[in-house]
Amino acid sequence: MDITVLDSYDAMRRVLTAPVADRAEIARPFLEEAKGMYRYFPGEPDVVELHHLGGGFRLDADDDRYFPALDLMGQADVWTRVEHALGRALGVQLEAAPGITVPDELVVLIVLAHPDAFFIDTNLGMSANGSVTGYLWINIWPTPEVLERIQATAVHELHHNLRYANIVWDPATVTVGEHVVSEGLADAFARQLYGDLGYARLGLDALEDDAAFATVVSGLDVTGMQNFVAWVHGDEHARRYGAEPVGLPTGAGYAAGNRLVDAYLAATGQTAAQALLADREEVIRTALARA
Structure with a gap:
């Protein structure tokens, strides 16, 4: 299985430096790289709408908290840590269960969240989904606790991905x-x-x-x-x-x-x-x- 961690860090920086009116369309291409995770949704899902519904950073408003938070994610090397954690975990899993079905590719989308009260106080700064085979989505607000757990979060979602590549x-x-x-x-x-x-x-x-x-x-x-x-x-x-x-x-x-x-x-x-x-x-x- 090839693990592709999308370069959403640079993409999100480009989005946040653009005028608010242009941000949704600038974000759309990188969000659509993981559009396959919505393949069971009825109709033609809009990735920008689903990004917002999932708690992603707002594309229709400025927020002076976004750039410092994105910088924290970059400084914490989130993308590299997730990629290495997934590779290691896949090896452990295949050694324990070598005959399982695995997708040819795992596409990983990591996005910055919008820190509203529900996301921070109830979701504790993290939401993720790995249940759709071949895709893994991680949405975080980079508190120290969330950053400390980022590898474990990715591995948790990988487990879902592999379980449901084999169980209907x-x-x-x-x-x-x-x-x-x-x-x-x-x-x-x-x-x-x-x-x-x-x-x-x-x-x-x-x-x-x-x-x-x-x-x-x-x-x-x-x-x-x-x-x-x-x-x-x-x-x-x-x-x-x-x-x-x-x-x-x-x-x-x-x-x-x-x-x-x-x-x-x-x-x-x-x-x-x-x-x-x-x-x-x-x-x-x-x-x-x-x-």
């Missing part, structure tokens, strides 16, 4: 349990390589919350992706995106996934890399039997 994700029938287990497996893989930095920050506060864990477990058989934001990300995200809250703190699904997967790995003696394609029902059944 049907939006209509997929369960909350699959999503929760996939987050736990991805975190476990990132922790295999980076220790505690591999925990998704979103779920850290809920790791020891037994009530939240029990609530997530009660919803593992819920189907349909429209329900996932509430069960996996929690009530604040549900309200933000128009879903019905189910009484969960932020990141509860991530925390529950870590607990389930850790119990499963302990019971089976596998590494996270070896468990890439573990069946969600087996993970859940084995983990709950140890509870």
Whole structure:
């Protein structure tokens, strides 16, 4: 697999030095290099609109915070660190599971976020997606904590990319349990390589919350992706995106996934890399039997 980390740093600098009225069209070419990540969207997706919906830096307004933040990303060598981390992680994964299907190319788009209150206070400065085979998107506001975890974040998303190159994700029938287990497996893989930095920050506060864990477990058989934001990300995200809250703190699904997967790995003696394609029902059944 060829790993292509797009040079979005220089592209974003060009965008931010242009007049506001021109920025969307200047940004469009580099955003369209990763347009394939939207291939399951209905119709013809507009990459600029989706950039904004995903929390990317605004292309229609000036913000004096953008250039210093972009400079921080450059000084932290984010693009090189992500590329090296993905190459290393791919090698570890292929050694553990040499027969898996991998995409021919992985296109990686790293973008600067817009630091509104929700992105900073609830998302904790990071959003990413690696679920569409062949594409990986990382959207960050470069706080010290986010920059420290950037390799682990990329590796977490690589795990999703490889899992769903081999397991079919049907939006209509997929369960909350699959999503929760996939987050736990991805975190476990990132922790295999980076220790505690591999925990998704979103779920850290809920790791020891037994009530939240029990609530997530009660919803593992819920189907349909429209329900996932509430069960996996929690009530604040549900309200933000128009879903019905189910009484969960932020990141509860991530925390529950870590607990389930850790119990499963302990019971089976596998590494996270070896468990890439573990069946969600087996993970859940084995983990709950140890509870």
